[in-house]
Amino acid sequence: MSITYHYATVSIAINELREKGFDKDFNLKDNLLICNLGNQYDHDxxxxxxxxxxxxxxxxxxxxxxxxxxxxxxxxxxxxxGDESFSDPMSNKIIEKLLVHRKNNQ
Structure with a gap:
């Protein structure tokens, strides 16, 4: 279950997550979610x-x-x-998962 918050700045949101133990960084690349540890994850x-x-x-x-x-x-x-992130040629399944969660929690 996702919890949604609205914040004045991105850095406040990131700091809040860091305090909850979300201490790694993820990025979108090609068809995968990439962790700064070098790990790669598919949509599932x-x-x-x-x-x-x-x-x-x-x-x-x-x-x-x-x-x-x-x-x-x-x-x-x-x-x-940002909205421009979804213009990259990524896996439709990862985009779909992110957008569905975002839309359902706005």
Whole structure:
């Protein structure tokens, strides 16, 4: 189950997740979610436990979503995306999982 929060800045959201033990960094690359440890995860190898939204005050392009992610192997980390992140040629299943969670929790 995802918990959603709205914060004034992305850094506040990241700090909140760090305090909850989400101490790794995740990035999207090609068809995978990549951890800064070098681990790679497909869409069915992680769960989204927290979602934080940052909405730009003057420019909608400043919007970002911060995800608290836990892999099936127990690695907990943070993924930060902006709308432009979804224009990269990634796995549709990963995009779908992220967008469904984001949409369901707004």
């Amino acid at each position: 190898e992680f769960e989204i436990s927290d979602i934080y939204f940052y909405e730009g005050e003057s420019d909608p392009a400043d919007e970002a979503t911060v995800y608290g992610i836990e892999s099936t192997s127990g690695i907990k980390g943070v993924l930060v995306t």
